[in-house]
Amino acid sequence: MYASCAGSCRFAPIAKKSAMTKIIGSGLKAISVPIPMPSSATASARTVTNRSCVRSWNLLSATRATRRTxxxxxxxxxxxxxxxxxxxxELGLMLAERLDGEVLCADSRQxxxxLDIGTAKPTAADYARAPHQLFDIADPRETFTVAQYRQAAKACIADVxxxxxxxxxxxxxxxxFRTLLYDYTIPEVAPQAELRAALEAAEAAEPGSLHLRLQQSDPLTASRLHPHDLRRVVRALEVESVTGRPMSEWQSRSAEIQPDCLYLALTAPxxxxxxxxQRRIxxxxxxxxxxxxxxxxxRYGRDLPLLETLNYAETAQYLDGQNxxxxxxxLMFIHTRQYARRQLTWFRRDTEIEWHEVQNQTELETLADAIxxxxxxxxxxxRSGMGHIA
Known part of the structure; x- marks a missing residue:
């Protein structure tokens, strides 16, 4: 029942009375929800508030503790x-403040x-609370591959x-997370301009055809991608075409998480x-x-693929008078709920994750202190943000 850190030491588990223990807290408090720190002339610092929550329970298997030697x-x-x-x-910011830490982006659009408001990037107020890394590192007109992200993230982690x-x-x-925390093979496939153009033309002629094609050749990857996520669907077909192997085979990993990581996930009722x-939307x-x-x-043209992703695609229909x-x-609410379910499905497959159910700000602070x-x-x-931890 332990998460691990690199070293001859272990994380003590959060105290609990049963397999699922509520960390009692009271009250709800408005918190800053990540809306952008300005990165263009039209963007400005905006703060959006939302409720935060936290109940926790430890789902780590007993075998995980025994193999950390x-x-x-x-x-x-x-x-x-x-x-x-x-x-x-918000939890990341709390921990960064308490542990003299830095927040690193693990979001494929941020x-x-x-792309600030539509991806819920950190605010100027968030940047004032703690350093942030790996945000705004890629040009929206270019494909930033998983391999590129891993290289950048590993260098950033080492620097921090x-x-x-x-x-x-x-x-x-x-x-x-999978590429960074596990022994993971990533296909080193450079973007294929001609192939991408052909695939995008096929999708324009028959919307939905690429996702259907992916379902036939790689149903596992297709099940993880929304039919409208053209950028990732095209990438999956591109990798398969170049390597002769479906993306799902490339995305297999070793069972062992790296030994220097405390891997947590939040969920909520x-x-x-x-x-x-709903409030964020x-x-x-x-x-x-x-x-x-x-x-x-x-700035980038109406055909920028990233503008076909969540929040931007639905807003485009509004601007164009379709809705x-x-x-x-x-539509944003429906699609975001579907996205959240896909995220939960993905992360719940990983038995290395320690889950904490979240409900309110007080409990979130209690969880941060426990961590x-x-x-x-x-x-x-x-050394923490308040001095040396005893």
């Missing part, structure tokens, strides 16, 4: 995963510049650790999670999502 406190990586809008970013700080990986892109999703429009999309169209605002928001206590036991003398 050569851990060291010299280096550490905390990974925070889970569905969209569950409260990962790595792209200028070398400076004596704690890297805190935060996001909801399961493949990013459906009503609470859906309430947070409403506040995205108040923060200027439609205006952001107009600016992106002017009114309420219809666009309802800090565990880290202090694994790394005596670690």
């Amino acid at each position: 050569h851990e060291t406190a010299a280096a550490m990586l905390i990974a925070l995963a889970g569905p969209t809008a569950v409260g990962k970013s 790595i792209y510049r200028d 650790q070398a400076r004596g700080r704690v890297p805190i990986l935060v996001g909801g892109t399961g493949l990013y 459906k009503p609470l999670l859906y309430e947070r999703i 409403t506040l995205m429009f108040k923060a200027g999502l439609a205006e952001e999309l107009e600016g992106l169209r002017l 009114d605002l309420s219809q666009a928001q309802e 800090v206590q565990r880290v202090s036991q694994a790394r005596p003398g670690l």
Whole structure:
């Protein structure tokens, strides 16, 4: 029942009275939900509030504790995963403040510049609370592959650790976590311009045809991708065409997580999670999502593939008069719920993850303190944001 850190030490488990123990807390508090720190002339710092929540229970298997025999406190990586809008970013900030850490992006859209409100990037206030890395590192017109992300993330993690700080990986892109935390093979396939053009032309002529094709050749990968996620569908077909192997085969991994990582995930009761999703959508429009999309169209063109992804595609239908605002928001709500379910399905396959159910801000703070206590036991003398941890 232990998570591990590299070294000859172990994380003590969060105290609990049963297999599922509620960390009692009271009250709800408005928190900052990640809407962008400005990265373009049209973007400005905006703060959107939402409720955060936390109940926790430990789901680690007993076998995980027994196989951690050569851990060291010299280096550490905390990974925070889970569905969209569950409260990962706020917990990451709490831990960064308490542990003298830095927040590292593990979201496949937040790595792209200028896509701010629609991807729920950190706010200016969030940046003031803790350093952030790996956000806004890619040009939206270019494909930033998983292999490129892993290379950038590994270098960033090493740099943060070398400076004596704690890297805190935060996001909801399961493949990013898998590539970093496990012995994982990534196909080194450069973008194939002619093949991509042909595939995109086929999709334009017959919408949905590429996802159907992927279902036939690689049903596992197809089940993980939304039919409208053209960028990833094209990438999967591209890798299969070049290598002769489906993407799902490339995405297999070893069973052993790297020994220097505390891997956590948040979840929430459906009503609470859906309430947070609904509120985030409403506040995205108040923060200027439609205006952001107009600016992106002017700067990058209407055919930018990233504008066909969640939140931007539905907003585009609103701007083009295909739906009114309420219809666009309802579609965003439906699609985001579906996305959250896919994220939960992905992460629940991983038995290495320690799950914590979230409900309110007070409990989130209690969980953050409990994690800090565990880290202090694994790394005596670690310098926190408040000084050295005893």
